[in-house]
Amino acid sequence: MKRILSLKVNGNSYEVAINPWQTLLDVLRNELGLIGTKKGCDIGTCGVCTVIMDGKAILSCLTLAIECEGHTISTIEGIGTAESLHPVQKSFIENGAVQCGYCTPGIVMTAKALLDENPKPDDDEIKDALSGTFCRCTGHIKIMEAVKKVSQPEDEEKSNV
Amino acid sequence: MSDKFSVIGKRQTKLDAPLKATGRSQFTDDVVLPGMLHGKIVRSNIPRGKILNIDTSKAEKLPGVMAVITHKDSGGVMVGPDQQLLCDDMVHYIGDEVAAVAAVDGDTAYEAAELIKVEYEPMPALLSIEEATAPDAPILKQYYEDNYADDLNLNYGDVDKAFSESDHVREDEFISYPSHNCFAELHGVLADYSLPGKLTIWTPNQTAILIQKGMARNLGISESNVRVCSLNTGGAFSGRGTVRPHHLIAALLSKKASRPVKIIATSDEEFIICRSGGKNRLTLKSGVTNNGTLKVIKADHLYDCGAYVETQFIMPTIVGATLQMLFKVEAFRYKGQLVYTNNAPYFFHHGGGLVPSQFAFGQHLYLIAQDLGMDPVDFKLKNAFDKGETTLNDTHYASCGLKECIKKAARKSGWNRKYGKLPPYKGIGIGCGVMSSGGKGMFQHDTSAAFLKIAEDGKLSLFTGLPDMGQGSHTTMAIIAAETLGIAADDITVISGDTDIAPYDVGAFAQRGTFTTGNAVKIASLDAKKQIAKTASEKLGVKPASLIFRDRKVYPKGAPDKAISFEDVVFDTLNCMEGRFIMGRGFYNTPTTKAALAYSFGAQIAEVEVDPETGIVKLLKMTVAHDVGRAINPLAVEGQMDGQVFSGMGQTLFEECFMEGGQILNQSRIDYKLPRPYEVPEMEHIIVETNDPYGPYGAKEVGEGPIACNPHAIAMAVSNAIGYTMKELPLTPERVLQAIRKKNRIS
Numbered sequence: 001m002k003r004i005l006s007l008k009v010n011g012n013s014y015e016v017a018i019n020p021w022q023t024l025l026d027v028l029r030n031e032l033g034l035i036g037t038k039k040g041c042d043i044g045t046c047g048v049c050t051v052i053m054d055g056k057a058i059l060s061c062l063t064l065a066i067e068c069e070g071h072t073i074s075t076i077e078g079i080g081t082a083e084s085l086h087p088v089q090k091s092f093i094e095n096g097a098v099q100c101g102y103c104t105p106g107i108v109m110t111a112k113a114l115l116d117e118n119p120k121p122d123d124d125e126i127k128d129a130l131s132g133t134f135c136r137c138t139g140h141i142k143i144m145e146a147v148k149k150v151s152q153p154e155d156e157e158k159s160n161v
Numbered sequence: 162m163s164d165k166f167s168v169i170g171k172r173q174t175k176l177d178a179p180l181k182a183t184g185r186s187q188f189t190d191d192v193v194l195p196g197m198l199h200g201k202i203v204r205s206n207i208p209r210g211k212i213l214n215i216d217t218s219k220a221e222k223l224p225g226v227m228a229v230i231t232h233k234d235s236g237g238v239m240v241g242p243d244q245q246l247l248c249d250d251m252v253h254y255i256g257d258e259v260a261a262v263a264a265v266d267g268d269t270a271y272e273a274a275e276l277i278k279v280e281y282e283p284m285p286a287l288l289s290i291e292e293a294t295a296p297d298a299p300i301l302k303q304y305y306e307d308n309y310a311d312d313l314n315l316n317y318g319d320v321d322k323a324f325s326e327s328d329h330v331r332e333d334e335f336i337s338y339p340s341h342n343c344f345a346e347l348h349g350v351l352a353d354y355s356l357p358g359k360l361t362i363w364t365p366n367q368t369a370i371l372i373q374k375g376m377a378r379n380l381g382i383s384e385s386n387v388r389v390c391s392l393n394t395g396g397a398f399s400g401r402g403t404v405r406p407h408h409l410i411a412a413l414l415s416k417k418a419s420r421p422v423k424i425i426a427t428s429d430e431e432f433i434i435c436r437s438g439g440k441n442r443l444t445l446k447s448g449v450t451n452n453g454t455l456k457v458i459k460a461d462h463l464y465d466c467g468a469y470v471e472t473q474f475i476m477p478t479i480v481g482a483t484l485q486m487l488f489k490v491e492a493f494r495y496k497g498q499l500v501y502t503n504n505a506p507y508f509f510h511h512g513g514g515l516v517p518s519q520f521a522f523g524q525h526l527y528l529i530a531q532d533l534g535m536d537p538v539d540f541k542l543k544n545a546f547d548k549g550e551t552t553l554n555d556t557h558y559a560s561c562g563l564k565e566c567i568k569k570a571a572r573k574s575g576w577n578r579k580y581g582k583l584p585p586y587k588g589i590g591i592g593c594g595v596m597s598s599g600g601k602g603m604f605q606h607d608t609s610a611a612f613l614k615i616a617e618d619g620k621l622s623l624f625t626g627l628p629d630m631g632q633g634s635h636t637t638m639a640i641i642a643a644e645t646l647g648i649a650a651d652d653i654t655v656i657s658g659d660t661d662i663a664p665y666d667v668g669a670f671a672q673r674g675t676f677t678t679g680n681a682v683k684i685a686s687l688d689a690k691k692q693i694a695k696t697a698s699e700k701l702g703v704k705p706a707s708l709i710f711r712d713r714k715v716y717p718k719g720a721p722d723k724a725i726s727f728e729d730v731v732f733d734t735l736n737c738m739e740g741r742f743i744m745g746r747g748f749y750n751t752p753t754t755k756a757a758l759a760y761s762f763g764a765q766i767a768e769v770e771v772d773p774e775t776g777i778v779k780l781l782k783m784t785v786a787h788d789v790g791r792a793i794n795p796l797a798v799e800g801q802m803d804g805q806v807f808s809g810m811g812q813t814l815f816e817e818c819f820m821e822g823g824q825i826l827n828q829s830r831i832d833y834k835l836p837r838p839y840e841v842p843e844m845e846h847i848i849v850e851t852n853d854p855y856g857p858y859g860a861k862e863v864g865e866g867p868i869a870c871n872p873h874a875i876a877m878a879v880s881n882a883i884g885y886t887m888k889e890l891p892l893t894p895e896r897v898l899q900a901i902r903k904k905n906r907i908s
Contacts, residue, residue: 036184139807
C-alpha cells in the first residue's frame with residue numbers, strides 16, 4: 001500500500017505517494033522529475049546515483065525513500081546551473097573532467113560532499129572519497145585534477161610561493 | 162603555430178560539458194513517453210539445450226501485463242545470420258533470449274517474467290576453444306561442418322624463405338581471458354512502434370545510421386520508417402555499434418501492445434549480454450637477424466566468439482592487419498579462426514580487440530630483444546616504419562611519427578637511466594601502436610556528410626550524424642567549422658542524434674570521426690564560406706580569394722583595419738535583394754580502397770612497482786606519446802590518452818570475467834575488478850604533430866591508438882620488474898605471484 005512521504009530536496013518540499021520499497025533514486029527520478037541523478041548499476045557498485053543527505057554523500061539506489069523523511073537532500077540540480085555554476089562543476093568543465101557525462105553528476109556530488117567537510121584534502125583523501133565512484137572515460141585523471149584545483153586554486157598556489 | 166590557427170590547438174572545453182556537469186543532459190533512461198510500458202526479457206538459464214515447452218499463460222493473466230512475446234510472435238526475425246531473435250527449438254548460451262513481457266511498471270514486468278515457465282532438455286555444452294575444436298566435438302550450428310565460425314588467412318611475401326634466412330627464430334603462445342566493457346550507462350532501449358508504419362527508438366549508440374539500417378533490415382521494413390534518436394551515450398568503446406536483441410524485442414513488444422516500451426538491463430544482465438572480448442589463443446613465430454632486423458612474422462590466432470558471431474567477424478581482420486603494420490617485415494602470414502562455443506556472444510572491449518593481440522605481440526618482441534641482448538627501444542627504432550613507407554598489405558603512410566614518438570617518450574621518461582638499472586620489483590616497459598583513421602572495408606563505403614546553416618546573428622547550426630559518446634567529437638567538429646569560418650567554437654550549435662534530421666554518417670568507430678567527418682565538416686564550412694565571401698567581396702571591393710576570415714571578422718588580406726564583422730556580412734547575405742540563404746554542404750568518402758588514408762602512431766613507457774608478497778602491480782607513471790597529425794583540441798587529446806591508459810591498464814592488470822559452466826561468476830562492478838581512483842597513475846602527455854596531408858588541418862585519430870600501445874608497455878614493465886616474461890592476460894596478482902615463483906625456481 002502506498003504511503004504519503006514528505007521530502008525536502010534542494011530546499012523544496014515535496015509530498016508524494018510511494019510504495020515503501022521504492023528507493024530514493026526512483027522517487028527522485030520518477031516521482032519528482034529530478035533526472036539529473038542518473039541510474040547506474042542500481043545495486044550500489046558504481047556511485048553514479050550519489051546525492052548528498054545531511055551533508056554526507058550517499059548512494060540513492062541503496063537508500064529507501066521512506067527513510068529520508070526529515071532529512072535534507074541535495075541533488076545535482078540543487079547546487080548550480082549552467083549560468084551559475086558551483087565551483088566543483090566549473091572546475092570539472094574547465095579541466096576536461098567531463099566526457100560521456102553519465103557518471104559526472106554522482107562524482108560532482110561526491111566531490112562536493114568531500115570539500116564541504118574538508119576544504120583542503122590531500123591526494124589520498126581525494127582518492128579515498130572518490131574510491132566508490134567509477135568513470136570509464138576519463139580514467140579519473142582529470143577528475144582528480146579538477147577536485148584538486150577547487151581546493152587549491154592556482155592564484156592561491158602562486159600567492160603561497 | 163598559434164599564428165596560423167585562431168581556434169585549432171587551443172584547449173577548448175567541451176561544448177556540452179556545462180549541461181552534463183549540471184545534470185541537464187538526457188540519456189535513454191531519462192526519456193519517458195505517455196503510456197510507456199516496461200519490458201523484461203526471459204533468458205535461458207542453461208548453456209545449451211532443447212526447448213521443450215514455453216508456458217506463458219500465467220504471465221498473460223497477471224494484471225498489468227500488456228504484451229508477452231515468444232518465437233511465435235517474432236515471425237522468424239533474425240538478429241544476425243546465425244541468430245534467431247527469440248529461440249524456438251534450441252538455446253545456445255546462458256542468457257539467450259527466449260521470451261519477453263511488457264507491463265505497466267517494472268515490478269509487474271519482473272513478476273510476469275518469473276511466471277513464464279520454460280522447459281529445457283539440457284545438452285552437453287562446449288565452453289572453451291579446446292572443447293569446441295576437439296575432433297569428436299558435437300557441432301553447435303546445424304548448417305556448419307565444424308565449430309569454426311569464420312576464418313581469415315593473410316599471406317604476404319615468402320614466409321618460409323624469410324624464416325630460413327633468419328639468424329634467430331622464436332615461437333611463443335599467449336592466452337588472454339574474457340573481459341567486460343562496464344559502460345557507465347547500462348544497455349537500454351525505448352521503442353515506440355505504437356503507430357503503424359513508423360518505429361522510433363532511443364538507445365545509447367555509436368552509430369545511429371547502422372542501428373537504423375539494422376532495425377529496418379531485421380524487421381523487414383523500410384529504412385525511412387525507422388527513426389533512431391541518440392541523445393547522449395554513456396560510453397561506447399567499440400561495443401555499441403550494432404542492433405542487439407533487446408532493440409528488436411522492445412520494438413516487437415511495442416508493436417504488440419501498441420504502446421512505447423522501455424527495456425533497461427540490470428547490472429547482472431549487463432554482464433551476460435555484453436561480454437567484451439572472448440578468450441584468445443595467439444601463437445606468434447618470428448625470425449630476426451643477429452643485428453636485430455625483424456624479417457618475418459607468422460601468427461596463428463584462435464578466438465572464442467561465443468554462441469553467435471555478432472560483430473566479431475571483424476576481429477581477425479583487425480588483429481591480422483595490425484600485426485604487420487607497426488614494424489617492417491619481409492614476409493607475414495596470419496591464420497585467424499573464430500570458434501563457436503556455448504559462452505555468451507562476445508563484443509569488443511575498449512581497444513577494438515587489440516589489447517590481447519598487442520599484449521602478445523609486445524611480449525613476443527620483448528622476448529626476442531632479450532634473446533638478442535638488445536635494448537627494446539633500440540630494437541623498436543630499428544624496425545619502425547617511417548613516413549612514405551608502405552606495408553606488406555599495401556598500406557601507405559603519408560605521415561608517420563612512430564620513431565619521433567619512441568624517441569620523445571624514451572627521453573621524457575629517462576629510459577636510458579632506468580632500463581636494466583632499476584631496483585628489484587620495479588620495472589619499465591615500452592609499447593608501440595598503429596591505428597587507422599577510418600574503417601573502409603568494414604562497410605561498403607566510409608561516408609560522412611555534414612551541413613550547416615547560419616542565422617542573422619552570425620551563429621551557426623552544424624548538422625552531423627556523428628555521435629558524441631564523450632570523446633568530444635561534437636566539440637572537435639565545431640572547432641573545425643569555426644576555424645574554417647573564422648568564428649569561435651561556442652558560436653556553433655551541433656545538432657545530431659536524430660536520423661530524421663542529421664545527415665548520413667557511418668558513425669563514431671574505426672577512429673573515423675576526426676578524420677572522415679572532420680573532412681566533411683571542413684568541406685561544408687568552405688561551401689558556406691564561399692557564399693559569405695561573395696557578399697564580403699562586393700562590400701570590400703576585393704576578390705573572394707583574397708579575403709581573410711578570422712576572429713569573427715572578414716577583411717582583405719593584409720588589411721585588418723578594413724575588417725567588417727562576420728555577423729554583418731551574414732546579415733547582409735541573408736537580407737540582400739536575392740535573399741541568399743547560407744547553407745554549407747559537404748561529404749567525404751575516403752578516396753582509397755584501403756581501410757584509411759591516415760594512420761596514427763604512438764609509443765608509451767610504463768613504470769611499475771610489483772609487490773612480491775601479494776603480486777599486486779601498481780602503475781606508477783605512464784609517458785604517452787601519440788602522433789595525432791594535428792591536435793585540434795589538446796584538452797580532448799589528453800582526455801583520450803588518459804582514458805585509454807586507464808582502460809588499457811585495467812585490461813592488462815585486472816579485468817577478467819571468471820567463467821564456470823558457461824556462467825560468469827563475477828557479474829558486478831565490485832566482483833569484477835576494474836580500475837578506480839586508487840589506481841590513477843602519474844601521466845605525462847606528449848602530443849606529436851605530423852600534419853597529415855589528407856586529414857582536416859592535418860588531423861588523425863586519437864580514439865583508440867593510445868590503447869594499442871598500452872598493454873605492450875605495462876606487460877613489459879611488469880615482466881621487467883619480476884624478471885620473467887608473462888604470457889597470460891590479465892596480469893592478475895595470482896598470475897604475477899605464480900610468475901615470481903617460476904622465476905625463483907629457474908634461478
